[in-house]
Amino acid sequence: MIKLFPFIRKYYLMIALVIVLLFIQAMADLTLPDYLAKIVNYGIQPLEAQQSAGSVTVESQSNLVLNTGLMMLVLTLVSVTAAISVGLLSARVAAGVARDLRDSVFTRVLDFSSGEISQFSSASLITRATNDVTQLQTVTQMIMRMVFYAPIIGIGGFIKALNTAPSLLWVIILMAVIVLGVIISAFAIVLPKYKIIQQLLDKLNLVMRENLNGLFVVRAFNQQKHEEARFDQANKDLTKTTLFVSRVMVFLMPLMMFLMSATSLVVVWAGAQHVEAGQLQVGDMMAFMQYTMQIFMAFMFMAMMFFIIPRASVSAERIAEVLNTTPLINDPVNPRKFSDKSRARVEFRDVSFHYPDAEEDVLHNVSFTAEAGKTTAFIGTTGSGKSTVVSLIPRFYDLTKGEILINGVNIKDVNRSDLRDMIGYIPQKSNLFTGTIRSNLLFGDNEASEETILKASEIAQAADFINTAEEGLEMSISQGGGNVSGGQRQRLAIARALVKKAPILIFDDSFSALDFRTDAALRAALKDQLSGSTIFLVSQRVSTIKNSDQIIVLNEGKIIGKGTHSELLETNEIYRDIALSQLTPEELK
Numbered sequence: 001m002i003k004l005f006p007f008i009r010k011y012y013l014m015i016a017l018v019i020v021l022l023f024i025q026a027m028a029d030l031t032l033p034d035y036l037a038k039i040v041n042y043g044i045q046p047l048e049a050q051q052s053a054g055s056v057t058v059e060s061q062s063n064l065v066l067n068t069g070l071m072m073l074v075l076t077l078v079s080v081t082a083a084i085s086v087g088l089l090s091a092r093v094a095a096g097v098a099r100d101l102r103d104s105v106f107t108r109v110l111d112f113s114s115g116e117i118s119q120f121s122s123a124s125l126i127t128r129a130t131n132d133v134t135q136l137q138t139v140t141q142m143i144m145r146m147v148f149y150a151p152i153i154g155i156g157g158f159i160k161a162l163n164t165a166p167s168l169l170w171v172i173i174l175m176a177v178i179v180l181g182v183i184i185s186a187f188a189i190v191l192p193k194y195k196i197i198q199q200l201l202d203k204l205n206l207v208m209r210e211n212l213n214g215l216f217v218v219r220a221f222n223q224q225k226h227e228e229a230r231f232d233q234a235n236k237d238l239t240k241t242t243l244f245v246s247r248v249m250v251f252l253m254p255l256m257m258f259l260m261s262a263t264s265l266v267v268v269w270a271g272a273q274h275v276e277a278g279q280l281q282v283g284d285m286m287a288f289m290q291y292t293m294q295i296f297m298a299f300m301f302m303a304m305m306f307f308i309i310p311r312a313s314v315s316a317e318r319i320a321e322v323l324n325t326t327p328l329i330n331d332p333v334n335p336r337k338f339s340d341k342s343r344a345r346v347e348f349r350d351v352s353f354h355y356p357d358a359e360e361d362v363l364h365n366v367s368f369t370a371e372a373g374k375t376t377a378f379i380g381t382t383g384s385g386k387s388t389v390v391s392l393i394p395r396f397y398d399l400t401k402g403e404i405l406i407n408g409v410n411i412k413d414v415n416r417s418d419l420r421d422m423i424g425y426i427p428q429k430s431n432l433f434t435g436t437i438r439s440n441l442l443f444g445d446n447e448a449s450e451e452t453i454l455k456a457s458e459i460a461q462a463a464d465f466i467n468t469a470e471e472g473l474e475m476s477i478s479q480g481g482g483n484v485s486g487g488q489r490q491r492l493a494i495a496r497a498l499v500k501k502a503p504i505l506i507f508d509d510s511f512s513a514l515d516f517r518t519d520a521a522l523r524a525a526l527k528d529q530l531s532g533s534t535i536f537l538v539s540q541r542v543s544t545i546k547n548s549d550q551i552i553v554l555n556e557g558k559i560i561g562k563g564t565h566s567e568l569l570e571t572n573e574i575y576r577d578i579a580l581s582q583l584t585p586e587e588l589k
């Protein structure tokens with residue numbers, strides 16, 4: 001739980017106020033048995049004996065009982081008011097800590113490269129930012145309400161009991177030994193299960209997420225029964241472990257109540273003997289019983305925390321793993337600036353790369369230059385490294401050897417935000433966000449004008465279906481763009497990048513969902529309207545890339561050909577085979 005300290009620092013004053021209120025509540029609770037004993041002792045003593053001693057009259061006895069009862073009422077109101085205030089303050093602090101934790105986790109995840117995302121998995125990161133944070137919110141609130149209160153009431157009750165009936169102290173010691181034994185035994189049984197529960201919850205979320213994302217694939221292959229069985233197994237594993245923990249807790253609470261009742265009986269039995277012997281008054285015995293119950297409640301509070309804190313500790317460790325993970329890709333200490341942000345000349349110098357934890361490079365000594373305002377295309381067999389090459393430009397991954405220069409500046413020497421301001425990126429999987437078409441296009445530039453949005457839509461060949469929609473740019477987009485077709489989603493993703501007006505445009509197989517007519521119209525519009533942009537084009541279609549200024553052929557992470565379409569047809573066998581497999585000799589010209 002030490003990992004929580006940085007997040008509760010700003011709430012120290014509120015926590016201090018909570019401790020003061022808890023102290024006031026505890027003092028009121030500890031004082032109440034004294035007044036109870038006073039009333040009982042005074043009420044049991046015969047009035048004749050009190051009058052013969054010259055102590056009171058009937059009227060003064062009534063006044064004494066009334067005043068004592070009034071004091072007990074005042075103390076009860078003080079205790080209740082303090083308890084309500086503590087509840088409100090602790091809830092406020094816990095909610096604030098949870099908010100700050102979620103914000104920190106989300107902010108850190110935004111800094112992660114693809115390598116760190118793969119290390120944790122998306123499902124696990126979601127669980128950590130939701131379920132684990134909720135666990136910490138709960139334990140923070142309970143710590144403030146119970147852990148601070150339990151020692152005060154426990155120690156205070158022990159001192160009061162010792163002053164009231166020291167001869168019955170052995171009852172408290174016996175009770176404490178038994179209760180501690182029960183708590184430690186249950187703690188040893190349950191603790192290992194909490195980490196397992198969080199891991200099983202990750203697994204359940206993973207299965208659910210995979211099935212939601214791949215729902216159509218599951219249906220297409222008629223694998224509903226298989227996926228149901230897979231989910232059912234993950235669900236049963238989580239349920240089984242959770243039930244085990246719950247059964248221990250269900251057994252523990254009645255056992256603690258039994259011990260509490262047994263302690264009361266022992267106090268009455270032992271106290272009655274002392275009362276009979278004239279060593280103890282009845283009121284003092286009742287007060288001692290109240291102090292014993294308060295001590296017992298302190299143990300109960302601590303027992304509850306012993307079972308809640310371990311699970312929260314597991315959650316804290318999981319969150320700390322995210323917060324303590326240093327992103328592999330960071331900004332330089334003394335960043336440089338791009339002198340010209342209107343045009344971009346991109347140069348790869350002897351670049352090699354391997355994925356995190358991989359043993360072999362997937363790119364080997366890649367070198368080429370993409371001149372400003374020109375189109376550079378990549379083609380090759382599946383797994384040849386085309387997408388990997390372009391993902392290095394915005395530093396989604398960091399190369400392991402060599403340099404990538406933009407206008408002569410190493411991309412590692414500039415801030416990532418400055419670098420990515422230079423780039424418009426359209427990934428293989430077009431991902432739209434919940435909102436409207438307008439809000440998705442403004443994702444490229446929040447301050448883009450209406451004219452810019454409309455022009456980008458026209459270039460991306462998205463204007464037709466936007467204009468035919470009843471709401472136009474205000475048409476709602478569901479999560480992931482599920483309410484538009486794949487081609488429409490891809491064109492909106494392209495328009496989003498064009499709104500940015502970046503000097504570098506990266507199309508990572510971004511025309512795959514477009515028909516050949518739309519593909520050709522889009523490429524013509526790009527060439528006509530964006531002649532000043534440096535374009536990187538990844539595609540499996542020769543027809544898409546054949547008019548590029550430079551075509552780079554990749555095979556197993558190596559450049560095996562470089563040139564124009566006509567040059568590669570004559571000099572590169574692999575390119576020629578790919579081209580002939582897609583186009584007729586007449587179309588190749």
